[in-house]
Amino acid sequence: MTSSLDDTAFAPWKKADAVPLIRFEGVTKRYGDFTAIDNIDLNIYEREFFALLGPSGCGKTTLMRMLAGFEDASEGAITIAGQNMKGVPPNRRAVNMMFQSYALFPHLTVYDNIAFGLKRSDMPKSEIAGRVEEMLRLVQLGKFARRKPHQISGGQRQRVALARALAKGPKLLLLDEPLGALDKKLRQQTQFELMDIQEKTGTTFVIVTHDQEEAMTVASRIAVMDHGRLVQVDTPDRIYEAPNSVYVADFVGDIDIIRGHVAAVDGDIAEIVWAEGKPPLRGTAAPGLSAGGPGAxxxxxxxxxxxxxxxxxxxxxxxGKVEDIAYLGSMSTYVVLLPDGVRLKCQMANVRRISRRGIAWEDDVWLSWTDTAGIVLPE
Structure with missing residues (x-):
């Protein structure tokens, strides 16, 4: 995240007196017999860059559509800035939405695309030009103002759509997979641009994505979803380093999971028996973990x-024995097969030239890690 959001002062979710901009209270959404959103409680605060993360069909887009006003909750309440949104149509909410397709008007210039919504708002005509120029400066597209969408790049079109969405000064901007159409390098560059723009405007951003790396890069907090429920809501570092379940650990980032039986829990350290005749392995004990049950x-x-x-x-x-090696430029990934059939991956930075690498296919190797490097979770 940008420096202002890394600052420990920006953590309103930790403050008892902080008032959320958005509240979901017991929100459920059903389509016939299918429950898309299942009794969700969630607070999102002003100036957050909040990510809804999960696989296809987990409910994240439905949650966003309810915020935008395109769907009504079957049960529960959604409030924005203290106002209950029940029955409030999309055009009456202080919310704007940016779609993956960008939905730019091909026959209009960049300038006119940004101005389109302003001309249909109650903003005085005398102020529109100044606002459009402000948005063009914000997204650094001033010299492209007279071009049409087909005359600019995909990343520039994304910025036009962002400028148009921010032009009316919404309290909340919803971004639905906004970078999905960009190639990887441009997507990474644009993530930092989004963070910079969000910081400058102070607008609350809520992004829907299935890209774990994207969520980890841009978000102040992440809500990991599965089957219409919130599995974990936390900061990116906590999601990565202290997942609360095997599902979150497995979904976010690359990870090795060794399943077994929790043999002991001693303070912050737990031991797991994982293979017959092998010494137990140690890791940080997940909160509430107890000995005697299955764990990982x-x-x-x-x-x-x-x-x-x-x-x-x-x-x-x-x-174990090295079964495969993937050279990824800055690092190499080694897949090691243990005698009992378990496969583990490890990664090493390529600080030496590949020709000097000391480990090759079929080599017998040792894998090791500290007692606190992994986390023992209940299954």
């Missing part, structure tokens, strides 16, 4: 060390 050790590949030599007196070490 979840560990990120970059936290695992690979070596041809025995790492010595460490609790977490396993031996």
């Amino acid at each position: 050790l979840a560990i990120r590949p970059e936290k695992i060390t690979i070596s041809k030599d025995d790492p010595g007196a460490v609790h977490n070490k396993v031996r």
